[in-house]
Amino acid sequence: MATLIKISEIAQYEGQEVTVRGWLYHRTDKGRLQFLQVRDGTGIVQCVAFKKELPAEQFEIARKLTQESSVVISGTVRADKRAPGVPGKFEIGISQLELLQMAEEYPIQPKEHGVEFLMDHRHLWVRSLRQWAILRIRATIIRTIRNWLDEHGYLLVDTPILTPAAGENTTTLFEIDYFGTPAYLAQTGQLYNEANMGAFGKVYCFGPTFRAEKSKTRRHLMEFWMVEPEMAFYDLEMLMDEEEQFVSAIVQTVLAQHRQELEILERDITRLENVKPPFARITYDEAVERLNALAAETDDPERKAELAITWGDDFGAPHETALAEMFDKPVFVYHYPTAAKAFYMQPVEGRPEVCRSVDLLAPEGYGEITGGSERIYDPDLLRQRIDEIGINPENYAWYLDLRRYGSVPHAGFGLGVERTVAWVCGLPHIRETIPYARMLNRLYP
């Protein structure tokens, strides 16, 4: 009886009789010889059917197999440099072929397709090699996030998805009917994180978050995954130290475990190998100066207008890209204008127009992948900021409570998983970084 194997481990079975189960990825018809590329989720292996070596009815099945038909194949593993596949270089000489289902005409061909067509067929597109590589890297990034935080003294404490009020501002929330009262899908777990921080010291939440922004860009989704660590007794510098260790660990783990997938994606890994602490740190003031200096050097008036920035404005996509291009790895930009950031961020002492906030900009135009800050821990100042912003303090009574019972300096940040995956994989658009992207005008499949 043949051994049932995973295709990823085929090299261990050279010369042995094995069985693989899976789907036909591709077939080349050479008459009395059929090359079947079979995938099982772990890899792709070429299986070779010779007319002479198979019962007539089984060879006839091989000759007729359609793309994505499900099969069980047994045969002998042999090394062959010509054999394509993942990992490749080994193939199976078929001795037995069992058909589970002959697939109907499969819509996705091994060729170029349009974006709309592929997104309409996302439930099938995830079977394609590029998507296989991307989603495996995504899984590793998520696993590394959890492992790293768990190993560095953080406790996972889940925060709710159904929430009574806005985390940041009310214009970007999905509203739902909660038995007659309005509720919202969470856009952040941060406020709850701060409560949990008071209980456990270092905590994180990790899950989907929702923004109803009508954004139509390569880096926005309506539903995206975010990990948000929150740490008691951390200041901004400690926060940056922690973030650069964390982000470097993510990138280096993918490099160590997914050379094969990065190769499939044709990712230039030299830029990733460089992602190790320390990262450059510049203030918002310096960033504005650098951008305006760059704008001054530029002759193209369009480019000049794109780069020029007035102090106080938040960065747009061209600003972030231009800033990131000045460095060979991610760069921290800190001390943003208070007015441009969330109400709970700690003002800089003696200079309240800027706050103790920091964004991390990824290289190669991937933009902001983390955003964080020291939080205001003085109850009066927090109450004052809430009044200034004009939001209803009643909704934040429990949050203000946190400052009444042993308030401590603390800080935290959020990292967007999809943007990180897009950057690590070198993808032009975020839509391929999540299995089923929720975008403006797309809720299917």
Added chain:
RNA sequence: UCCUCAGUAGCUCAAUCGGCAGAGCAUCCGGCUGUUAACCGGAGGGUUGUAGGUUCGAGUCCUACCUGAGGAGCCA
């Protein structure tokens, strides 16, 4: 929401000045014992996004709408 571009066979695209709607892939049939998105021969496959208009004649020009893409704003 704004700007730009696009919509033709299942898919990717072509169609000159407004004049017979075509190719490759996929599918089906036939050939081939080393293919790498094989190759060779044959066949079927069309409400040109929708509605209206101009014209002897519209895939092509005009108007409105729908859908999508790229960019902007907002953000992770």
